[in-house]
Amino acid sequence: MHDVILVGGGPVGLFAAILLRQAGLDVLVLEQRTARSVHSRAIGIHPPALASLAQAGVANELIRRGVRIGEGVARSAGNDVTRLSFTDLECDYPFVLAVPQIRTEQVLETRFAAVAPGAFRRGVTVTAVHDIGASMLVTTSTGEVLQARLVIGADGGKSTVRSSAGIPSSLQRYPDTYLMGDFADSSADRSTAVLYLEPGGIVESFPLPDGVRRWVVRTSSLVVSPTPDVLAGLILARTGVRVDVDSISMLSAFDVHRRLAQRLVSGRTVLIGDAAHQVSPIGGQGMNLGWLDATELVPIITASLVDGRDVGRDLVAFNQRRRHAAVTAARQAHLNMALGRPLPRPVLSARNAVLRRCNAVPAVHDTIARTFTMQ
Template identity: 50%
Template sequence: MEPDVVIVGAGPVGLFLGVLLLQRGRSVRILERRTARSNRSRAIGIHPPALKELQRAGLASGLVAEGIRIPRGVAYSRGKRVAELPFSGDPGFPFILAVPQPVTERVLEAAVSALDPQALVRGANVHTLIDDGGTVSIGADSPSGALGFRTGLAVAADGAHSRFRERFEPGARARDYPDYYLMGDFQDTTGHGHDAVLYLEPDGIVESFPLPGGVRRWVVRLGAPATSPTAGGLAALVSARTGAAPDPATNTMLSPFGVQSRLASSMVHGRVVLLGDAAHEISPIGGQGMNLGWLDAAALAPIIDASLAGEEVGRDVRRFERARGRAASKASRQAGMNMALGRPMPPSALSARNRLFATALRVGCVSGLVERRFTMRW
């Protein structure tokens, strides 16, 4: 088969790029190792800049209809309200949208299928990728047998553990952070409505986000990796630090994770492009990774289209790499600041930091700057 573009990975980023290229009339194959969508909901937050790109592709309304609009973040510490930060700076999308990742993937996959029912190939485990300078040859195993593709361009959107990043960027070493977390979804009994809530506590931060269906996600910073996590253990940690009491019997997802970052020095390697987490893995604290990948895809799609039309795009490619590299660096620094905000502190130091934080957010220009940083409107 000889599609214009082959995308490896059918996560949110690969699917979105597929939609954008199919809308431009390009033939696309999206190769996904998984035989079915995962039910695990990790990435949930969609920020205004990504919503704008999704809107241009005709996808935002479907996601907004299935999500929860988070109008503001509210911070508490030891039972007292510290500050709040409205997410209202973007007039088109004055909120952060919370959507479970399986829902996001379902909406994107439906859009791909509507444009080309054959575009997504599940169960395709790519084992060979050869760039001969003129075309890219790709081989994959599948339940139905061997698959072979010859294409003008391959895009690796295969996530933070990308095999192709390891191949093209062997020197892109990961930076490990001393931060470990446990997150889980429970029935929401907090009374916080659609607010995102941060509990700034001496033993470390607890984050809480609303999800559709009366569910709330809890994320607790730990002092060490969680070895045998349980819903009851997470609920006990939340209760001890915040006073809230998630019911372990209502738990629908539980996931421990550590944090590392890895920024590729180049996204473009001949006729192969690294996209999203494959190009820049950053901390999930702050929910920027999926959004960063979508903005990558929105910037890349018109360049691919022009290249396939025979236009000279060398200068555009260089601008793309510089701009997306800067965006990834900003996102990584912001994620680092988010993690630092949540590390344990002595009570006296925490109180002083919280007073400074609250005073600063009462200044309009400071509040606006912080809001732009948190919503990726740099």
């Protein structure tokens, strides 16, 4: 009998497991993948999430491995429209940290192995989760049956835990599609994030460690068979920037949807991360939302399983707050996507002028900076 079985060993699941183990709980993590993905998918860690990661003892190591983004700039037709600084934010980490997800997972896995040796099992596919009242039964594809006092689902948008618990979820698809890739950084932008606001649609550019830069381009439709040349051509046509096609280290095309579980708590089952809520990756909020879910959830679980407290009301409040946070993030992501859609040059120029004037007001600038860093 484990205290907690955590299904899903990605960055959110590993982080939650570390906090649970640090609180003195017996936790087992089951991960379907036999190895980490080599693609650097999520890359942005926002200030509130860094503060949470510090509780798990991994923030400093991630900062050492990442790039601190202290400023963002919007450009159009070769000229800077406006700048957004994060360095004056009143928080412990006044920057957005750019780290490839594979490195983030490596750091978290190493930390979990230190606090709970042997408690992370790869290549285990969970087929069903059963609430038997006093405990939970977790079955795997090999027929193994495991038991725990509580199950946490951090197993992604197609969550088996969510389905087994009978928790409905709403799904909304957006028309926006994107093509992204990582190239050697030959720009002079260094640690600055750049948004190119162009008539054909937005192009985003973010620094990564080891002299790499990520490019994300809005496309008119999903590119079924993406190639480095296609992405490089779109970047050049819209921004005038040439990237080294031969230096590409990651390439991916994706569309966008939003999913929200009707509830995050059902009996002895709790959902966090993408299992509970998926938002558009434009804005980089998804992984951060999951970490903040875990930060709020673990003290409640500890109060229940360690101290024996009745935490029913706490779980109700947790459900309400985290669903509200997910809805807020989804709205912000919707706005981010709307700002990146194609516009005729005259309309785009007029909108850019409004953005420039608004951002010149200190109070507006600070509000925008806090919004984009999830504060």
